[in-house]
Amino acid sequence: MSAYDKVTLARSSSRAMGSFYIGQIIDDFVEFHGDRRFADDGAICGGVGLLNGEPVTCITMKRGDTLEERMARNFGCPSPEGYRKALRLMKQAEKFHRPVICFIGSPGAYCGIGAEERGQGQAIAENLWEMFGIRVPIVTVVIGEGGSGGALALSVCDSMIMFDNAVYSVISPEGCASILWKDSSKAPEAAEVLRLTAEDLYGMDIADVILHEGYRTEEEIAVELKEMLTKEIGKLKRLSTPRLLASRYEKFRKIGN
Amino acid sequence: MAETVKCKKCGAELAMDVLRKHKKICPCCGYYFRMTARERIDMIADRKSFKELDKDLSSYDVIRFPDYEKKLEKAMDETGEKEAVITGTATIGGYPCTLFVMDSAFMMGSMGTVVGEKITRIFEYATENRLPVIGFTCSGGARMQEGVLSLMQMAKISGAVRWHSNAGLLYITVLTDPTTGGVTASFAMEGDIIAAEPGALIGFAGQRVIEQTIGQKLPEGFQKAEFQLEHGFCDMLMGRMEMPKTLANLLALHRQIPEKERRNA
Ligand SMILES: [Zn+2]
Numbered sequence: 038m039s040a041y042d043k044v045t046l047a048r049s050s051s052r053a054m055g056s057f058y059i060g061q062i063i064d065d066f067v068e069f070h071g072d073r074r075f076a077d078d079g080a081i082c083g084g085v086g087l088l089n090g091e092p093v094t095c096i097t098m099k100r101g102d103t104l105e106e107r108m109a110r111n112f113g114c115p116s117p118e119g120y121r122k123a124l125r126l127m128k129q130a131e132k133f134h135r136p137v138i139c140f141i142g143s144p145g146a147y148c149g150i151g152a153e154e155r156g157q158g159q160a161i162a163e164n165l166w167e168m169f170g171i172r173v174p175i176v177t178v179v180i181g182e183g184g185s186g187g188a189l190a191l192s193v194c195d196s197m198i199m200f201d202n203a204v205y206s207v208i209s210p211e212g213c214a215s216i217l218w219k220d221s222s223k224a225p226e227a228a229e230v231l232r233l234t235a236e237d238l239y240g241m242d243i244a245d246v247i248l249h250e251g252y253r254t255e256e257e258i259a260v261e262l263k264e265m266l267t268k269e270i271g272k273l274k275r276l277s278t279p280r281l282l283a284s285r286y287e288k289f290r291k292i293g294n
Numbered sequence: 295m296a297e298t299v300k301c302k303k304c305g306a307e308l309a310m311d312v313l314r315k316h317k318k319i320c321p322c323c324g325y326y327f328r329m330t331a332r333e334r335i336d337m338i339a340d341r342k343s344f345k346e347l348d349k350d351l352s353s354y355d356v357i358r359f360p361d362y363e364k365k366l367e368k369a370m371d372e373t374g375e376k377e378a379v380i381t382g383t384a385t386i387g388g389y390p391c392t393l394f395v396m397d398s399a400f401m402m403g404s405m406g407t408v409v410g411e412k413i414t415r416i417f418e419y420a421t422e423n424r425l426p427v428i429g430f431t432c433s434g435g436a437r438m439q440e441g442v443l444s445l446m447q448m449a450k451i452s453g454a455v456r457w458h459s460n461a462g463l464l465y466i467t468v469l470t471d472p473t474t475g476g477v478t479a480s481f482a483m484e485g486d487i488i489a490a491e492p493g494a495l496i497g498f499a500g501q502r503v504i505e506q507t508i509g510q511k512l513p514e515g516f517q518k519a520e521f522q523l524e525h526g527f528c529d530m531l532m533g534r535m536e537m538p539k540t541l542a543n544l545l546a547l548h549r550q551i552p553e554k555e556r557r558n559a
Contacts (some may be wrong), residue, residue: 146479146498146499148499148503148504148507149499149504149507149508150504150508150512150513150516152498152499153497153498153499153504153516153517154525155525156483156525156526156527157479157498157499158478158479158482158483158497158498159478159479159483159527161479161480161498162452162478162479162480162481162482162483162484163483163484165448165449165452165453165479165480165484166452166455166456166459166484169452169453169456169457170456170460185436185445185476186436186445186448186475186476186479186480186498189445189446189448189449189479190479192449193449193452193453205442205445206441206442206445207436207437207438207440207441207442207444207445207476208436208438213438216438217360217361217438230357230358230359230360230441231357231438231441231442232357232441232442233441233442237441237442238442241442241443243442243446285453286453286454286456286457289446289449289450289453290414290450290453290454292407292443292446292447292449292450293356293406293407293410293411293440293443293444293446293447293450294407294411294414
């Protein structure tokens with residue numbers, strides 16, 4: 038399968054995303070709304086529930102299913118309020134000593150006048166800065182498209198699980214092609230050179246675990262994801278807080294040094 | 295004949311040496327020309343105080359991206375620099391600090407792994423030696439030619455900023471024209487004090503991309519330094535004429551008091 042085939046799969050409107058897996062894996066899930074500052078961003082949804090009987094905070098990007106819902110959720114492109122809601126829920130998790138699981142699948146941060154006026158850059162920056170200090174384990178699961186800084190704002194983690202048909206890129210292949218060759222239809226070539234597949238990220242020590250989807254149903258994949266999350270969180274819970282935070286920094290520190 | 299340059303704002307023909315003497319501010323209309331990293335360091339650091347660190351770190355084609363090597367060579371030839379950021383130690387008004395200064399002339403100040411590594415190292419150096427960091431940002435964002443490795447530099451630097459901050463040390467950013475994309479969405483916006491040069495373009499999304507997305511022209515002054523001040527995203531506008539003095543004053547106000555003295559106070 039080519040890199041662009043994976044981009045297409047990762048973006049596919051029929052692909053199960055974070056909310057589906059939360060439904061499959063997490064019991065008694067309760068959603069929380071709002072950033073307590075300005076609004077409730079539908080492109081990011083989060084709350085608390087049980088993973089094997091233990092409380093966890095889950096935060097996911099959300100595109101919605103119907104056209105109407107997609108418009109209401111900005112097609113899964115978070116606004117500053119979405120990132121601020123995510124940060125609020127992470128701090129809540131820290132207070133109640135429960136791990137955080139983030140699910141990634143979004144073309145990128147929302148691009149518009151209001152998002153700039155309310156500090157899209159600042160909101161993402163604050164998440165990056167704060168997440169290096171969150172004193173509970175953070176596991177990020179990349180399911181769909183990991184679009185640039187908008188995805189990174191939920192990706193400062195102790196362990197990254199990546200689906201083998203998910204992608205993660207500094208720029209969309211279309212954007213890259215139009216800069217490089219002034220022709221966005223050359224996106225497949227761009228996808229190849231950007232090195233955005235799960236194997237690429239695993240090879241660069243960015244992704245820690247790859248989940249091979251194979252020809253399985255999403256329900257079957259959810260069972261394996263649950264096992265992986267249980268294992269990763271179990272390992273991380275055994276670390277002391279100073280050790281956890283030091284190794285989180287070390288994970289990113291060694292990228293491209 | 296002396297080298298001349300035309301002011302983008304008022305159209306005046308200006309001799310380059312005259313312009314340099316005026317801190318690259320147009321004497322006719324006050325327009326701020328972009329400065330190279332070396333010009334910036336000359337302007338703000340005490341004479342002969344700057345000591346460069348990691349000056350030989352340079353990029354290579356990490357993911358074999360089309361034409362990247364050629365672009366790097368061209369940028370090196372044109373600027374005489376090895377990368378889009380210069381880091382080191384200096385004093386300003388006698389106060390010691392560390393500096394990182396980005397250079398928009400080098401591949402639009404884009405951030406790849408070497409830019410990320412140099413800035414991370416200066417924060418680690420500052421943390422070890424208990425020094426403040428003053429950073430001048432100007433960048434088009436993450437460097438596409440190094441793929442997701444560039445993107446991850448945003449996180450890596452943010453981690454280094456966080457550990458520097460945990461040590462109780464000061465970080466000042468001065469946002470200069472243009473500060474956009476992944477740099478805005480990481481270390482540019484993480485300063486304890488965030489200043490901006492008047493008129494600088496500062497934002498996350500590029501203006502053309504926003505215009506295409508919303509299908510309308512952007513209002514006058516959108517994403518300018520003044521706009522960021524008005525919306526609460528920077529502490530002050532910092533003009534070039536008063537910049538060394540203001541920075542020295544901020545360093546003085548945050549002077550590190552040895553712990554012994556603090557306990558006795
Ligand atoms: Zn002028």
